[in-house]
Amino acid sequence: MTPSITSQSLRLSSSFSIAALQPHTFSKIPLPKSHLRVSRQAPLFKPISAVQSNVLLPDASKTATFQPSNAPHLTAVNTEAMEVDRATEVELKENGSRSKRRTKIVCTIGPRTCGFDELEALAVGGMNVARINMCHGTHEWNRKVIEHVRRLNEERGFAIAIMMDTQGSEIHMGDLGGATSSKAEDGEIWTFTVRSFGSNCPERTISVNYDGFAEDIKVGDELLVDGGMVRFVVTEKIGPDVICCCTDPGLLLPRANLTFWRNGSLVQEHNAMLPTISSKDWLDIDYGIAEGVDFIAVSFVKSAEVIKHLKSYIASRSPASNIAVIAKIESIDSLKNLNEIILASDGAMVARGDLGAQVPLEQVPSIQEKIVQLCRQLNKPVIVASQLLESMIEYPIPTRAEQADALMLSGESAMGQFPDKALAVLRSVSLRIEKWCREGKQHATFEPPPISSSVSAGIPGEICNGAAKIANKLKASALFVYTKTGQMASLLSRSRPDCPIFAFAPTSSVRRRLNLQWGLVPFCLNFSDDMESNLNQTFSLLKARGLIKSGDLIIVVSDMLQSIQVINVP
Ligand SMILES: Nc1ncnc2c1ncn2[C@@H]1O[C@H](COP(=O)(O)OP(=O)(O)OP(=O)(O)O)[C@@H](O)[C@H]1O
Ligand SMILES: CC(=O)C(=O)O
Ligand SMILES: [K+]
Ligand SMILES: [Mg+2]
Structure with a gap:
């Protein structure tokens, strides 16, 4: 029997309206039989180098209908053509895709966790981003950490991003x-x-x-x-x-x-x-650019100007780099200029440790909620940091604050006695809170917070909200997004849909960057502009890995096509 993709899709033009979303087109795309021959011997871990040499890329100029004779290279599914790590696979298989953890975890690396084995334990335990704090440790010490993380990514298929956090020039004690x-x-x-x-x-x-x-x-x-x-x-x-x-x-x-x-x-x-970026910070920033870190988190930001200044510095020093700048909100000055600061940044961190020292402690929860809401409106990822486990134990009720993209461990993972246990607790608290949020939302009408008029999300923004809405209504197994820059994936994440978002990005650096954002399961995949062939390729690869199965309902968007497709996996 010839397998087929059952697809219901709607192409959206600038006159897009949600009311028009009736399934009305129906197409069957025949796949070559040979496409289903699967190599199950492929290792779970894969080296990055295999991506370039082993891509299953049908000719982009081909028509939507596959001609088996035109695709002689598609004789087997090579599961190495897509980067995915064992931790993600295990989580997806054990919890089922709909119950996979959506909240990302940032772990601060310190003396307790800087060794390769300890970092591997954190990676397996679900660390998405490794943070190095330039208040501590020499460049040599931090370079070792970066090398270990890189090795884990290359040899084990992880997508752990590196976040460098500047010291800033506030008053602090000696060593x-x-x-x-x-x-x-x-x-x-x-x-x-x-x-x-x-x-x-x-x-x-x-x-x-x-x-x-x-x-x-x-x-x-x-x-x-x-x-x-x-x-x-x-x-x-x-x-x-x-x-x-x-x-x-x-x-x-x-x-x-x-x-x-x-x-x-x-x-x-x-x-x-005191300057926001001290002379030591500039040296550290040069170091971070040279090491190719994924995020630079700026401590004690006072205004948007310093963020803009740093972003243009990075662009001039390293035009090809994709380093995101995160504004740490931890001072009274940053609260005064919140909107402009977040708008100028690629994301924000609610740094509750220092923030709690500058504002009365009882105001921190409401400030946090405000920052999280604002970041969602401005479509910027947001991290909640410091004293996490304490506050979640005190306030076990889901609030919007717990809808942050990521939570961060500080001393617990850097120098505490039980880094793996702290990570496990955070993981299970996250899962519990996400379940509460989904259950609490069941009877409410689903509306993501409106995108601020200062962010021009336009048609992609509407498509992503629409796709998330459809996914929730139809109880889809997953949303798929094919994205070159990551923007479409961010917009989907912003909508906080009930199912996970499988984000396919063409480069490892976009994949790592997406690993900070809520609900995204980022994969590195060399895809083409031909959506049908991308889908055939992805379905085969994910089925071969046991991450999806025939009959699963998938909602697909991409930044190449302005369309939402509703597809049953063949
Ligand atoms: N690279 C490191 N080397 C030694 N100790 C570290 C390192 N990173 C973190 N630590 C320890 O873990 C603790 C918590 O880490 P964290 O990064 O939250 O730092 P912090 O000093 O509180 O400052 P910040 O406000 O920048 O987060 C630190 O106070 C320090 O004792
Ligand atoms: C993380 C950080 O810098 C703080 O909580 O102060
Ligand atoms: K810091
Ligand atoms: Mg701080």
């Missing part, structure tokens, strides 16, 4: 003379000083990086470490030394952030003097 941490107890007297000691740091003494520190701070001010994890009150000033009494005990970590408060308000005049 504790090399100690991994120090405990401050209630009532203890500690000295904060602008003197530096190298490795001969006296007991209960902390050096501070900002020369104006002892001048600016006053007796009676409150000094918060790491957004209030530890608190001190200033009791005395002696030259360069500020004597403080611990009022809220806790762990002091190297290079932790410092803020000071007077009469209940943050004292921040000194911060205004």
Whole structure:
């Protein structure tokens, strides 16, 4: 029997309207029999190099109908023609495509997880993005991490993106003379000083990086470490030394952030003097460009100008690079200019650690919700970072805030004792919350938040909303999107449909970048402009891997055609 694709499609013009979405065209595309011969011996892990050498690309000039005699090279399905990693395959097979995790996970890499085996454990556990924080570690140290991640991607088919996070030039403590941490107890007297000691740091003494520190701070001010994890009150000033009494005990970590408060308000005049991107940050940015990182996250952004400046710098230094710039929202200044900052960026991070030190803690959840909503309206991916597990345990109810694209582990994966357990907990909390959201939505009419008029999503935006709506209504197994730049995939992700979105991108760098976004299962696939042949190829490859099966209902969009297709897998 000749297998066929049953397709119902609608091509959309600029006069597109959702009401017109009645299935009305019906076409059968005969496939060559030989197309179904599947090599099941193909390894689960595949090297990237195989993509270039082993593509199953029918001639793009061919008509929609396949002529077996014209496609002699399609004699077997080579499952190596598509990059996919074992973790994704296992998740899709174990949970079923509709229950696959949609929320992405960013893991900060530190001394506990920098080895190849530890990174592999995180990759297998579902890490989508590895974050290196330039506050810590030398370029050499970070290069090793990048090399390991690259090796995992190349040898094991993962698509783990690298995010480099700048130090920024806010006030922070020194490195504790090399100690991994120090405990401050209630009532203890500690000295904060602008003197530096190298490795001969006296007991209960902390050096501070900002020369104006002892001048600016006053007796009676409150000094918060790491957004209030530890608190001190200033009791005395002696030259360069500020004597403080611990009022809220806790762990002091190297290079932790410092803020000071007077009469209940943050004292921040000194911060205004400091540049967002310091000279050290520029060196790190050059390093990140040279290493080909996927994302640069900018700490303590104050305005859109610095984001625009950095983006044009990256474009001039490395025109071919695809580095995305993420604005970290962690200061009062960034809240004042939120709309312009997010609009200028390729994504945002709600950096709750430092944010919680600059605004009253009880305001953080509502600020977070506002940022997440705004990012969805502006079609920018958004990451929620810091103190994750605590807040989710306290607020187990699904809110819009939990509709962030990605959640980020910090100390839990960088230096905690149980990085794999933390990742597993985050994974299961994400799955639980997503299920709640889907169930809660069942009886409501589905409407994604409107796209802001400042973003011109146009016809692609309407197509993606329409496709997500159809997928939900018809309870589709998956949405497929063929996208060269990733934009169509982002727009689909923005709609937060109930089924996963299989995103096919022609390059590994677009694939890695898409791995940050909610609900996207990115694949690297060398596709053509001929959608029928793309579909035949993809169905064969995914069926051979057991990721879809005959009869599954798939909704297809692409950035080459302005159409939505509704297809039963042959
Ligand atoms: N590369 C590293 N080397 C050593 N320790 C690290 C490294 N990366 C992270 N850590 C440790 O993990 C902790 C949490 O990491 P995280 O990246 O959240 O840093 P942070 O210093 O709190 O700053 P930020 O506000 O930039 O996130 C750090 O305080 C530090 O102790
Ligand atoms: C992640 C980060 O920078 C913060 O939470 O402050
Ligand atoms: K940082
Ligand atoms: Mg921070």
